[in-house]
Amino acid sequence: xxxxxxxxxxxxxxxxxxxxxxxxxxxxxxxxxxxxxxxxxxxxxxxxxxxxxxxxxxxxxxxxxxxxxxxxxxxxxxxxxxxxxxxxxxxxxxxxxxxxxxxxxxxxxxxxxxxxxxxxxxxxxxxxxxxxxxxxxxxxxxxxxxxxxxxxxxxxxxxxxxxxxxxxxxxxxxxxxxxxxxxxxxxxxxxxxxx
Ligand SMILES: [Zn+2]
Numbered sequence: 382x383x384x385x386x387x388x389x390x391x392x393x394x395x396x397x398x399x400x401x402x403x404x405x406x407x408x409x410x411x412x413x414x415x416x417x418x419x420x421x422x423x424x425x426x427x428x429x430x431x432x433x434x435x436x437x438x439x440x441x442x443x444x445x446x447x448x449x450x451x452x453x454x455x456x457x458x459x460x461x462x463x464x465x466x467x468x469x470x471x472x473x474x475x476x477x478x479x480x481x482x483x484x485x486x487x488x489x490x491x492x493x494x495x496x497x498x499x500x501x502x503x504x505x506x507x508x509x510x511x512x513x514x515x516x517x518x519x520x521x522x523x524x525x526x527x528x529x530x531x532x533x534x535x536x537x538x539x540x541x542x543x544x545x546x547x548x549x550x551x552x553x554x555x556x557x558x559x560x561x562x563x564x565x566x567x568x569x570x571x572x573x574x575x576x
Pocket of ligand 1: 470
């Protein structure tokens with residue numbers, strides 16, 4: 382009986398072994414393809430969402446009328462007529478009448494109120510997420526002090542023409558954005574198309 386069983390198994394394998402092998406191969410192949418297809422989008426999604434820890438941040442406008450005068454450039458040189466030289470301009474300049482209200486673009490904390498010969502009166506506003514907004518060329522009477530907690534849209538200064546390095550441009554707001562201490566294009570956070 383035992384020998385019979387063994388013989389019939391060998392017989393069975395001889396008859397169907399090829400098909401069983403083929404079936405197993407196909408099953409393995411399908412499993413590999415399925416794993417590859419399912420796993421790949423997962424890793425792509427992870428890549429796309431790398432900056433997921435930084436919440437979406439959008440600023441409100443620092444001025445009622447957003448008239449851009451000079452663009453941001455990290456390395457491209459722009460002509461500075463005041464200094465008569467070509468330089469990168471790591472900020473955006475908005476033309477406005479002297480004395481125009483300048484608003485906090487987000488809730489934040491004033492970390493610095495200073496005067497600098499080249500950039501004039503400066504207010505630095507820490508808005509969280511590693512972002513500091515630097516307002517320069519402000520008029521002399523700055524209404525905020527270091528440590529003040531300000532709310533989005535509140536007045537943090539007035540437009541002036543105090544930045545000696547940009548004096549030829551007339552009264553304007555020089556707005557700089559620092560992310561973890563590095564200058565970034567303010568257009569990333571501002572809706573410049575909207576007036
Ligand atoms: Zn400027």
